Amino acid sequence: MSTPVITRFAPSPTGALHLGNVRTALFNWLYARREGGRFLLRIEDTDRVRSDEAEVLALMGELAWLGLDWDAGPDREDAAGPYRQSARTERYARAFDRLEAAGAAYPCYCTPLELEVARRTQLASGRPPRYPGTCATLSAAERAARAAEGRPATLRFRVAPGEAIAYDDLVRGPQRFQSEDLGDFVIRRADGSAAFLFSNALDDAAMGVSHVLRGEDHVANTPRQRLIARALGAEPPRYGHLPLLVGPGGAPLSKRDGSAAVAELRAEGYLPDALLNLLGRLGHSYAEEGWLAREALVRGFELGALGRAPAHFDRAQLRHWQKEAVHRAPAALLEGWARGRVPPGQEAAFVAAVRANLELPVDAATWAHVVYGELPCAAGEIRDSIIGAGAPFYDAACAAVAAGAGYRELVAALKATGRAGAALFKPLRAALTQRADGPELAALLEIMPTSIVRARLEAARDLAMHPDTRPGSAL
RNA sequence: GCUCCCAUCGUCUAGAGGCCCAGGACACAGCCCUCUCAAGGCUGGUACGAGGGUUCGAAUCCCUCUGGGAGCGCCA
Secondary structure, three states: OOOOOEEEEOOOOOOOOEHHHHHHHHHHHHHHHHOOOEEEEOEOOOOOOOOOHHHHHHHHHHHHHHOOOOOEEOOEOOOOOOOEHHHOHHHHHHHHHHHHHOOOEEEEOOOHHHHHHHHHHHHHOOOOOOOOOOOOOOOHHHHHHHHHOOOOOEEEEOOOOOOEEEEEEOOOEEEEEEHHHOOOEEEEOOOOOEOHHHHHHHHHHHOOOOEEEEEHHHOOHHHHHHHHHHHHOOOOOEEEEEOOEEOOOOOEOOOOOOOOEHHHHHHHOOOHHHHHHHHOOOOEOOOOOOOOOHHHHHHOOOHHHEOOOOEEOOHHHHHHHHHHHHHHOOHHHHHHHHEOOEOOOOHHHHHHHHHHHOOOHHHHHHHHHHHHOOOOOOOHHHHHHHHHHOHHHHHHHHHHHHOOOOHHHHHHHHHOOOOOOHHHHHHHHHHHHOOOOOOOHHHHHHHOOHHHHHHHHHHHHHHHHOOOOOOOOOO
């Protein structure tokens, strides 16, 4: 009987969901889906980090938006829950008692100041900072005395020296740590709350988590968490440590690196699949090239294809995947971008016309304005282009449009002025859109209101007739 | 300071001793197509951090250096 694959994403509800976290969530999700296992969502809101419901909701909203669905979580409880740590304090308390009774953990009365001093001294003398073990060997009487003084105590996990703790990292291969290098560590804070190391390890065990992919900043936690699991009589999950995601400068990704927050990218209009195509290749490589649909993303995910070097998040690459995503997006989605920016009922026609020029919602706004909005007086090379075409050119255009000409007739009428090709279309485009680039003119003309077409052609004619008039000045 | 990890085009990466004077993608440049932009097609430049080994042969193995990163909390 093979062990079922159970992975999890265990964020702390502090601050916005970050690209680095999302990638971690994605890899765990991909692995679970790939293996036909389960993906859990656990909120790590220990008592210290007060659960902020709004934050939890936002977090779940973003995961759901990305399509990373979870089989159990705070909103889908099951027998292994509850899935928020703030609701699990009694479990931790029982475990603390057991560990303390067994001598695997002991109360420590050292103050933060004392510990800080010890750390500095060790550092100053070139030694690695470790808990000196001050309270490790206190007798029952000594403990009672300190407790009677009302001194607050943390609970420390006792690490026996002389032991090698080895495990096989899913990403980095065989790892080996010496227990002396660990030192006794705090598993319960003075306020009684469980420390991350502990609640995280206990919950993984209690929830049957089989595989954990997490950031490499957790490497050193792994031997400690294995020790905890063993003391608890539980089987620890298999751990894999991912290289961190870094920003343009090579420094770890931070909020300053422009839109590292998922919510921000979402607000800008980036599509989930664009994000996933990018993230799935940061620190991981797919054998298959090009755009990967959801199923391909899952199918092609391999633990063996996980890298060990930090990966840069690159905006240009995101934009590329966004283009791919928009290219494949259903029209209805893009029509949503147009809604409110184009006359009601025109959404579909508008999107059909400008679709190839859309990358983000802001582009829909730009083109909607070009098609339906009020344009300023022409300037620069646009102005030159219009003047260069001459008044007769626009006279012909105005006359054709006044006679009810469609695109074909309009072009035919303009060809009669002796212009063709670029010499025809460039000034026409300039007059109609005041831009040198954009969707096909035929498509644009089809959706542009006739009144606007006429007004712009007339304005161009006037400009061509009186080129000396300063742009913007009233006649 | 100590421990650990990493090091291929600007970026994401392929590469697990000869298939590599290093492949793909993004970005960039040029050309084609085209009324323009985008898309598409073609072409191009740019990389194995440095130095030593091992080997008939090294991007691939070893050592040193350099450069980056992580950790050494009553933070997660």
